[in-house]
Amino acid sequence: MNSPLPAAVLWDMDGTIVDSEPYWMRAETELVESFGGEWSRSDAMLLVGSGLEGSAVILQSRGVDLAGDAIVHRLTSRVQELLRTHGAPWRPGALELLAELKTAGVPMALVTMSQQRMAHQIAELVGFTAFDTIIAGDMVTHSKPHPEAYLTAAGLLGVDPEQCIAVEDSVPGIAAAVASGAVVVGVPHMVSLPESAHYDLWPTLAGRTLDGFTALYTARRGSIGRTPALTDSE
Structure with a gap:
């Protein structure tokens, strides 16, 4: 049986999609x-x-x-x-994953603390309409590590944040994503990220596929209705 798709994938921008x-x-x-x-x-x-x-x-x-x-x-x-x-120095594997998720029809949001004008610039440089919505730092009251940006993105997409995957590269970003209830993937870049039962760490997005996302989602959420992502251990 195929693994279920997440309701949406919520992407951090700087350091996660683009090496800005x-x-x-x-x-x-x-x-x-x-x-x-x-x-x-x-x-x-x-x-x-x-x-x-x-x-x-x-x-x-x-x-x-x-x-x-x-x-x-x-x-x-x-x-x-x-x-x-x-130009935009893309992080390894990011564009390929965006394209595969788009082809599969998985809704996506860009969730960044950069300003709207820069977020839209990066979104346009992707080369196709990857994101169904964009939440930027000048659109929220509370910056990461507060979960407001992730909760707002999920709300605009009309999905439960606990049924989403969030991809992040920083400690404040991961804290925000975990607090939102999403399944979280940490992809370290400029700073190291500690091991934690609250999220998964991938050394890189290079070589990762939709199947990897669905497998992670299934492992974290399970096929029997498990949802406590903050208490499950690896």
């Missing part, structure tokens, strides 16, 4: 240095997976003398410029 983190780091470094400060890789790691408003506060503490919304605007505009100039 180096662009963000470049934008942050340029901004801090323009105010006479210094910005290291370890500083940049503090911002991975966080909302832009929180990132702005950290940048202000490093000497960026701008209002928070101005910082967000400057960073987003610079990253969008880099994407236009250098």
